[in-house]
Amino acid sequence: DAGVIQSPRHEVTEMGQEVTLRxxxxxxxxxxxxxxxxxxxxxxxxxxxxNNVPIDDSGMPEDRFSAKMPNASFSTLKIQPSEPRDSxxxxxxxxxxxxxTQYFGPGTRLLVL
Amino acid sequence: LAKTTQxxxxxxxxxxxxxxxxxxxxxATNDYITWYQQxxxxxxxxxxxxxxxxxxxxxxxxxxxxxxxxxxLSLPRVSLSDTAVYYCLVGGHTGGFKTIFGAGTRxxxxx
Numbered sequence: 354d355a356g357v358i359q360s361p362r363h364e365v366t367e368m369g370q371e372v373t374l375r376x377x378x379x380x381x382x383x384x385x386x387x388x389x390x391x392x393x394x395x396x397x398x399x400x401x402x403x404n405n406v407p408i409d410d411s412g413m414p415e416d417r418f419s420a421k422m423p424n425a426s427f428s429t430l431k432i433q434p435s436e437p438r439d440s441x442x443x444x445x446x447x448x449x450x451x452x453x454t455q456y457f458g459p460g461t462r463l464l465v466l
Numbered sequence: 467l468a469k470t471t472q473x474x475x476x477x478x479x480x481x482x483x484x485x486x487x488x489x490x491x492x493x494a495t496n497d498y499i500t501w502y503q504q505x506x507x508x509x510x511x512x513x514x515x516x517x518x519x520x521x522x523x524x525x526x527x528x529x530x531x532x533x534x535x536x537x538x539l540s541l542p543r544v545s546l547s548d549t550a551v552y553y554c555l556v557g558g559h560t561g562g563f564k565t566i567f568g569a570g571t572r573x574x575x576x577x
Binding site: 357388395396397398444446454455456457458459460 | 500507508509510511512515553566567568569570
């Protein structure tokens with residue numbers, strides 16, 4: 354398996370623009386997680402899905418952030434409108450069973466100017 | 467959710483054994499203890515997981531005392547490539563599930 358795949362790897366955009374980050378979890382994994390990492394706040398869990406259903410989105414910073422998982426092999430994290438403070442590395446991870454090892458993707462480095 | 471406390475940073479030399487201790491005083495009965503490693507510009511990578519006593523794999527050992535209020539990750543004979551941030555996580559396999567990554571321990575291995 355290729356592991357968790359994220360795209361794009363890097364994204365530079367201007368404030369106010371819409372940003373869409375994509376993730377393909379490992380095949381067969383029932384859980385998918387979105388994280389954000391910054392120097393100031395470390396690694397934060399934004400939202401996680403189980404069998405394509407959002408279970409806990411309490412980490413989503415505000416209404417400008419939304420996440421979807423239309424099927425078992427694809428998820429998106431959207432920021433609209435983007436702001437400079439959204440600049441961070443966004444990781445997607447998946448796991449087979451609740452509480453088991455999470456496998457992280459390479460991350461998307463987002464810079465909002 | 468059980469909070470974890472780890473040293474912010476540690477230094478070591480190649481070939482030495484490194485022990486990183488994590489405190490989790492509020493660990494729940496169903497909680498497991500998991501350690502991840504993160505290199506710069508990469509996502510965290512699973513190292514080891516345990517519930518009690520001792521767990522060993524090809525990479526590390528995890529020591530958990532009987533009260534489970536702390537755990538120690540042991541890295542035998544570290545090399546320069548072990549320089550990374552190490553995270554201790556406590557979470558359950560049942561009920562509500564949420565992963566909290568603390569600040570981690572930044573390990574710097576010197577030649």
